[in-house]
């Protein structure tokens with residue numbers, strides 16, 4: 001009897017060491033979970049995503065080192081691939097990534113999936129047929145069409161419009177541009193200028209487009225810092241209100257430019273939700289299985305559409321009230337600010 005116990009014990013220790021998961025429950029224990037979110041650049045937009053991941057960790061009872069957030073400083077595909085490799089080696093539970101180049105990232109995402117890691121995407125979609133189990137973010141083409149409609153409403157007589165964006169490979173930048181061009185009829189859109197998520201380059205490019213086109217009537221900022229880049233360039237050129245700006249996102253700088261009458265409209269994404277839900281859904285998948293988790297999370301065809309809000313001076317106060325009602329933190333306030341007379345209000349089409 002004693003001998004049998006000793007043998008069982010030896011077998012358990014030997015095989016337990018060889019196969020780390022031996023004896024582990026089918027579901028991931030809460031303490032074993034490790035969830036990684038990989039973004040695209042150091043920017044206020046990504047800080048909001050990170051805030052969402054932290055809020056999810058706190059609400060779901062995960063410790064600070066169980067939820068990791070990483071971003072390269074600017075668009076850096078190699079750095080994203082390297083981060084994937086590091087976290088695959090660590091054997092984390094799940095990785096949510098915003099692929100700056102979905103084709104270049106797919107092999108690393110596949111390696112992760114092959115290693116049993118739950119791979120999801122956020123903010124910018126993966127390639128078709130990707131191993132990504134779900135995309136959590138904006139429907140970027142539709143959001144681009146809304147931006148195009150806003151531009152047409154701001155420029156009813158048409159005119160020349162510059163486009164500044166942070167990537168020529170990330171699908172969100174490409175889809176937003178396509179959507180914009182599809183609805184901005186009557187607009188003479190210039191070839192997009194690309195800054196690879198470097199706000200300094202974005203400002204230089206915006207300034208040179210403005211000086212090369214004295215008749216510029218509008219500017220479209222595709223990424224979160226592009227609107228502010230156009231705004232600063234417009235201020236420098238002394239053309240506030242003369243060049244209409246449609247931006248993306250509702251970071252503090254954008255809201256201040258909307259309050260100041262420099263940016264006329266912005267398509268605000270829900271990036272806090274993207275961070276929050278990425279952590280939440282990976283945890284659910286780890287604990288209840290992929291299919292059941294996705295059904296419960298409301299994924300449709302592998303997509304959780306986080307939605308957008310069109311923010312203009314005309315509805316800024318309502319937008320703020322909406323964020324407050326949902327408990328979404330923001331550094332800016334409309335307190336003490338009055339809606340200027342004749343402020344632009346978007347007409348949904």
Ligand code: BGC
Nearest residue numbers: 040043045123223224225248
């Ligand atoms: C985009 C992100 C991008 C960010 C830059 C956002 O509009 O959705 O993909 O990294 O802008 O700040």
